Amino acid sequence: MGKWGKFFAVLVIGIILAIVAILPPTPLSEDAPADQFSSGRAMQDVRIIAAEPHPTGTPENAKVRAYLQTRLIELGLEVSTSESQIDELGLKRLNRWKGESKTEQTIVNIIGVMQGVDRSKPALLLMAHHDTVWESPGAADATIGVASILEIIRAIKLDSQPARDVIVLFTDAEEVGLVGAENFFRDNPMADTIGAVLNFEARGGGGTTNMFQTSANNGNAAALYAKSVKQPSASSLSIYVYNALPNDTDLTPALEKDYVAYNFAHIGRAGLYHSPKIDADALEERTLQHMGSQGLDLTRALLAAIDFPAQKRDATFFDVFGFFTIIYPPALGWLFLISTTLCFTVFANFKQRRADFFNGAVRMVSFLVVGGAVLYALNWLSGANAGSNYYDRLAAIPKLEVVAILAGLALAIGFFGTSKYGFDKFLGAAFPILLIGFAGQALAPTATYFISLSLLMCVVPAYARHRWPDNALIPWVAALLAALVVGYMIMLGHLLLLGVGPTMLPVAILTAAIAVMALLPFWQGLTKSRAKMLALVGLALAVVLALYIRLDPMAATVPIYSLPGSVIH
Numbered sequence: 001m002g003k004w005g006k007f008f009a010v011l012v013i014g015i016i017l018a019i020v021a022i023l024p025p026t027p028l029s030e031d032a033p034a035d036q037f038s039s040g041r042a043m044q045d046v047r048i049i050a051a052e053p054h055p056t057g058t059p060e061n062a063k064v065r066a067y068l069q070t071r072l073i074e075l076g077l078e079v080s081t082s083e084s085q086i087d088e089l090g091l092k093r094l095n096r097w098k099g100e101s102k103t104e105q106t107i108v109n110i111i112g113v114m115q116g117v118d119r120s121k122p123a124l125l126l127m128a129h130h131d132t133v134w135e136s137p138g139a140a141d142a143t144i145g146v147a148s149i150l151e152i153i154r155a156i157k158l159d160s161q162p163a164r165d166v167i168v169l170f171t172d173a174e175e176v177g178l179v180g181a182e183n184f185f186r187d188n189p190m191a192d193t194i195g196a197v198l199n200f201e202a203r204g205g206g207g208t209t210n211m212f213q214t215s216a217n218n219g220n221a222a223a224l225y226a227k228s229v230k231q232p233s234a235s236s237l238s239i240y241v242y243n244a245l246p247n248d249t250d251l252t253p254a255l256e257k258d259y260v261a262y263n264f265a266h267i268g269r270a271g272l273y274h275s276p277k278i279d280a281d282a283l284e285e286r287t288l289q290h291m292g293s294q295g296l297d298l299t300r301a302l303l304a305a306i307d308f309p310a311q312k313r314d315a316t317f318f319d320v321f322g323f324f325t326i327i328y329p330p331a332l333g334w335l336f337l338i339s340t341t342l343c344f345t346v347f348a349n350f351k352q353r354r355a356d357f358f359n360g361a362v363r364m365v366s367f368l369v370v371g372g373a374v375l376y377a378l379n380w381l382s383g384a385n386a387g388s389n390y391y392d393r394l395a396a397i398p399k400l401e402v403v404a405i406l407a408g409l410a411l412a413i414g415f416f417g418t419s420k421y422g423f424d425k426f427l428g429a430a431f432p433i434l435l436i437g438f439a440g441q442a443l444a445p446t447a448t449y450f451i452s453l454s455l456l457m458c459v460v461p462a463y464a465r466h467r468w469p470d471n472a473l474i475p476w477v478a479a480l481l482a483a484l485v486v487g488y489m490i491m492l493g494h495l496l497l498l499g500v501g502p503t504m505l506p507v508a509i510l511t512a513a514i515a516v517m518a519l520l521p522f523w524q525g526l527t528k529s530r531a532k533m534l535a536l537v538g539l540a541l542a543v544v545l546a547l548y549i550r551l552d553p554m555a556a557t558v559p560i561y562s563l564p565g566s567v568i569h
């Protein structure tokens, strides 16, 4: 193996792991075993429900409701509807869509009850909204959730009668301001019989389905997810990030109650969010399989539990490339950081070594600062400003990702490319990330695992290589751990850009910096002229693509109501 062998092995394995994590599971066909969630079966409901747009207050909405009532009755549930009035804000939005000036509008929630053995026990609620935005068939938002619930109910009907009631709520008027859910949780007496809620939502047309929000103090709730969900996609980081954003779903009014709550959604193929193009054929079936299989696993676990998970301090947790979920108390992050810090104490004779250490540290600080500024500038250049169309920006995310990758690679080669990284220089490069890790652990411990664990997985092996230079196994273990870090950072960068990319492209610089740190010990150094050439070409391509995003025509997927003048999200 040539001198670059380990470097490319780490990079390639990292990329493969990221692809595995980013790709949702294989769909199960209509004839899959009856006890399993089958997206093939659920797609039959999607095709009927999403045949045409069905916003609240339209005949198409009533038609979908009639279909859903029939389906719930077929499944053996006690079905009722609950009528209420839309609020002022909702009415305003609806009137703007329809070009009407109505002064009132009745909305209708559908409720189905599957009786449990002990009806006095707190019930489990499965929830999704059945209305769409104007002009969108809504095969994803939130038909994917409605169809998931129907298929989950079909599957659990085959299990023994649950110990507690299972309630299905298909809310109305979510798209005009969560009105159906707000009315239900405020006024319906049934809301007081509930103990746990699963909500299913959508933003886009595909990608992995993520469990991205829980009720507060989720220590036990997250542990149940970790234990029971076989195809997980969830992290305490996404929960932290989501809570910091001003977004709402039907779960928002439910969280004011004392329920145990889990929220699922997918955010891939973001250009299809609220789009007129998102019909059943455009929906990625894998995404539906991923939503339903997680929902079914968690539903079964909640029904099997004697009591719903009690509140306990928030946990740190994350899925490992979609295979399983690791969960631990956030304080453990301190141990990872301190163990990492101990590897720095080899600087007994710091004077001799400090030139290399500072060299590495300056390179990393420059990469973070200049990289953040460059990504900010490129995002601005690509049209991230108040005047741009929100949905057009979502549709641009894949191109923005390429911009970020090109710029990240160019800057990494520009700042790190000409050198090799012995232990001292590597520690210098890791040091700024260690400081960020300590700050993160102090301020947001559940969100900092990806920093503290990456440091542990990169710095300790580097120390071991330095301490036992003749050991043949250590470099391979180091390479494997580095590949895991690189893979996770690619996956995380992708998720972050899908989640907040069009407005906050610079967030990608932190995941890029950690991936760079993982790769440095295997980097062999380029000549100055070659590094310079690669960096300039990469940056130039990033600038050209950013300009293209700014100047290209409006995406064909954007909702028509979002075109000039409208402020509806």
Ligand SMILES: [Zn+2]
Pocket: 129, 141, 142, 174, 201, 202
């Ligand atoms: Zn929705």
